[in-house]
Amino acid sequence: MKRIPVFLIVCILASCQFPVYFENTSVQPLTIEVLLPASGVFIPTPGKILVFPGNKAETRVYVNGSEDTSFRNLSQETLFVITDGVIERLGDSPSLVPVALPPDRIPAPAKKLTWEQIDALAAPDTCSTVLTIDQCIAVNEAYTEQSSSFYSLDVYYSVIAETEIYVRWTLYDREKRMLEEQDTTIHTRQVTNWLPTPDEAFDELPPPEDIISQTARETGFAIASTISPIWQAATRYYFSSGSKDMRTAAGFISSGEFAKADSIWSILENMRNRGIAYHAAYNRIIMEEINGNLVGAKDKAEKLWRESRMTEAQKYLQLLEKRIREQEIILRQMGVK
Secondary structure, X not given: OOOOXXXXXXXHHHHOOOOOXXXXXXXXXXXXXXXXXXXXXXXXXXXXXXXXXXXXEEEXXXXXOEEOHHHHHHHHHHXXXXXXXXXXXXXXXXXXXXXXXXXXXXXXXXXXXXXXXXXXXXXXHOOOEEEEEEEEEEEEEEEEEEEEOOOOOOEEEEEEEEEEEEEEEEEEXXXXXXXXXXXXXXXXXXXXXXXXXXXXXXXXXXXXXXXXXXXXXXXXXXXXXXXXXXXXXXXXXXXXXXXXXHHHHHHHHHOOXXXXXHHHHXXXXXXXXXXXXXXXXXXXXXXXXXXXXXHHHHHHHHHHHHHHOOXXXXXXXHHHHHHXXXXXXXXXXXXXX
């Protein structure tokens, strides 16, 4: 067998034209709003939804295994924070308009509200759906962990705070005379840095009431996302360098002048320099998505992937295909299809 000289292999490789699209380039994050489908099955009819808390609540706070009973008075407040979280998150719903029930109209504790009670509460605000946050159990447990240094005899302490909130809630559909009971559980975990004493470690941890309140708010967000499509922030990355024009377009993006940036990219995507052309074409896919043209964005991503074999284009294509499928679900959830 003939042996090919090493210098010949080097010459052959040097003569190959490898496409280099990402050399000396940079990307910048861009926050956009995307509409996500509701995660639940029982989706309310579009319109006003009355939201209010019940009266069953329990809060427990433990420090290294021992309960601090002074926090039991947080129970009812936690229910209201969850309710506020639901109402706040439903503010990003395209189909539901949340209405808060004034505290003086919240009914007394009962096993389950009757339809007569539901109608009496919802009728003044013409709400077609009622959501009650029936029961809440919040548990916050903080415990100390100890560790020693490998190089010395020094001992360090860290505090771990585990918080779990369980909520039972009920959705009433006045038109269909249907109700749905569901459970939602949210768990959070916070860890402090390693510090010389347990007290210093505990001082770095937020107060239990703040941790419980934040977790309760997140629980409300989760409930809202279960019953309605929700607008949510997402991050896309666009190419911002490679030429003077690309940097100019990036400046327009920074100032919110998307149309001007897209105008520049529409010219650059036809350049002979394939690296810049592909980057500009990729950026234009983001503009299509921002404008709500998911099919057009998908077509551009498919074309770019076919021509450039850019991994980014392939991943974006897959993301857009997923978003198009989700859009079909959202339209059904909103009663459009």
